[in-house]
Each structure stands twice: as C-alpha cells, then as structure tokens.
Amino acid sequence: MAFGDGGCGGQCAERFELDFTMAFQPIVDVAAGGVWAHEALVRGVAGQGAGWVLGQVTDSTRYAFDQSCRVKAIELAAGLPMNGARLSINFLPNAVYKAEACIRATLAAARRTGFPTNRIIFEVTENERVVDHDHLKGIFNxxxxxGFLTAIDDFGSGYSGLNLLAEFQPDIIKLDMELTRNIDSERARRSIVKGILAVCDDLAIIPVAEGVETAGEAKALRDLGVTLMQGYLFAKPAFQAVVTDPELSAFAA
Incomplete structure (x- = not known):
C-alpha cells in the first residue's frame, strides 16, 4: 500500500510502499455473551505476522505506515459483519506530529465507508516509549x-505503569497477558490485577484482559469483575475476517 502526505503538511512526504492487510481478533463480553470489539492486527498479504510487516517500517515511513493502518482497518471492517461491534486500531504516537491534522485520513475513511467513528477505539501500547507524555495526552484528548474511544494496550508491561494513568486517563486499559497468565493459580497476579481494577473503577476506566488462554484464567478474571476478555481461549485472529461466534462455553450456564 502506498500512502503519502495525507494532511501532514509536507513534513512526512515519504510513502509506505509495502502491501499489507489485517487480521481481526474479537474482544468478548463474557457477561453479555457476545463480541464487544474486534482488534485489527497487521499482517502481510501472504499471512506473514505483524513482526514481518513492522520490520519493513523505517523512521522515514512511520507516519505513512501509521496512516495506512488506520485506513486499511476501517476499509476492511466496513465490509465485514461487525454486527455493531467496535473496531480497535493500534496507532503509533511517535508518528503523530499533530493530532488534529493526522486524524484527517481516518475521518475521511470513516465517512467514505460509512463506518461510525463512535465505534472506533485507538490503542497505544504501553511498550511504545513516548518521551513527551504531554504530546500523548494531547493526542488522546x-x-x-x-468521538473516538482511547485505550492503553499491554498495560502493566511497559515503561510507565500506573504513572501513566496519573497523567491521563484513557477510556480503556488492556491488561497485559503477563498479568493474566496463570492468574487462577498465582496469588500475586490476582492481587496486582485486583489493585489495578480498583483504580479502573475509581477512574471510570473499562478494563479488558488480554492473552486469556484457559478456562481457569477466564473464570478467575470473571470472579474479579472483568467481563471483557481477549485471547486464544475465545478465538484466534481471523485473516481478513471477523469471528462472530467466539468460544464462550467456559461461561455456559
């Protein structure tokens, strides 16, 4: 996909020439028994993983790649049976030079395809080292x-942790899989997650548990009050498709 300026004011003239596509993994609502959102995950057109695609991105093409990902995710999602579910898109904060300018291509793609902007979530990973937190705060604001929702991905694994929430509060945090792994058998993980959930409740932030792979982990998280989950227990990413019937037997009556 070639993607040029897109409202960058000439500061980001490089183009991203690599063809790529998306896979979609559902975030399920175990209380309601359905799909709450689908996360768009970058893939090569022959099914190569995200690492292969990201390895082609350079500092000079970072902006174009970030813009291309947003447009590609929206265009694909608009043609899939989303059934009212949200679309979660990862973005690179270090590629955004000015939030109101760099959002133009996203808004144009949403208008062109008829995809509602209030169903779009923008995720930033906590592992993305952001030197200027005021800049990230400005993007989120x-x-x-x-009208977009905002999320911090991989929460608990990166550079800032709870200090990040002291500076700005997203709509959603996604608990890193290192916190959810074996949470049913490890007291320390349960205690840490319980503390994070208390902060979420106090700040009106929606928690999502990532990397859920076993029924035991899912039940332990549900007992802690987490209802939104993502992981191989429910569904693997679907290449250029969405999973409309995730595995929810662990919560069957």
Missing part, C-alpha cells in the same frame, strides 16, 4: 473530542 483530541481523539476523545472527535
């Missing part, structure tokens, strides 16, 4: 103003 602008996205909220435009």
């Amino acid at each position: 602008e996205y909220k103003r435009q």
Whole structure:
C-alpha cells in the first residue's frame, strides 16, 4: 500500500510502499455473551505476522505506515459483519506530529465507508516509549473530542505503569497477558490485577484482559469483575475476517 502526505503538511512526504492487510481478533463480553470489539492486527498479504510487516517500517515511513493502518482497518471492517461491534486500531504516537491534522485520513475513511467513528477505539501500547507524555495526552484528548474511544494496550508491561494513568486517563486499559497468565493459580497476579481494577473503577476506566488462554484464567478474571476478555481461549485472529461466534462455553450456564 502506498500512502503519502495525507494532511501532514509536507513534513512526512515519504510513502509506505509495502502491501499489507489485517487480521481481526474479537474482544468478548463474557457477561453479555457476545463480541464487544474486534482488534485489527497487521499482517502481510501472504499471512506473514505483524513482526514481518513492522520490520519493513523505517523512521522515514512511520507516519505513512501509521496512516495506512488506520485506513486499511476501517476499509476492511466496513465490509465485514461487525454486527455493531467496535473496531480497535493500534496507532503509533511517535508518528503523530499533530493530532488534529493526522486524524484527517481516518475521518475521511470513516465517512467514505460509512463506518461510525463512535465505534472506533485507538490503542497505544504501553511498550511504545513516548518521551513527551504531554504530546500523548494531547493526542488522546483530541481523539476523545472527535468521538473516538482511547485505550492503553499491554498495560502493566511497559515503561510507565500506573504513572501513566496519573497523567491521563484513557477510556480503556488492556491488561497485559503477563498479568493474566496463570492468574487462577498465582496469588500475586490476582492481587496486582485486583489493585489495578480498583483504580479502573475509581477512574471510570473499562478494563479488558488480554492473552486469556484457559478456562481457569477466564473464570478467575470473571470472579474479579472483568467481563471483557481477549485471547486464544475465545478465538484466534481471523485473516481478513471477523469471528462472530467466539468460544464462550467456559461461561455456559
């Protein structure tokens, strides 16, 4: 996919020439018994993993790649049976030079395809080292103003942890799989997650548990009050498709 300026004001003239596509993995609502959102995950057109695609991105093409990902995710999702579920898109904060300008291609793609902006979530990973937190805060504030939801991905694994929430509060945090792994058998993990959930409740932040792979982990998280989960227990990413019937037998009556 070639993607140029897109409203960058000439500061990001490089183009991203590599063809790529998306796989989609559901975030399930175990309380309601359905799909709450689908996360768009970058893939090569021959099914290569995200690492292969990201390995082609350079500092000079970072902006174009970030913009291309947003547009590709929206265009694909608009043609899939989303059934009212949200679309979660990962973005690179270090590729955003000015939030209100860099969102133009996203808004144009949503208008062109008829995809509602209030069903779009923008995720930033906590592992993405952001030197200027005020810049990230400005991006989140602008996205909220435009009607998007915001999320911190891989929460608990990166550089800032709870200090990040002291500076700005997203709509959603996604608990890293290192916190959810074996949570049913490890007291320390349960205690840590319980503390994070208390903060979420106090700040009106929606928690999502990532990397859920066993029924025991899912039940332990549900007992802690987590209802939104993502992981291989429910469904693997679907290549250029969405899973409309995730595995929810662990919560069957």
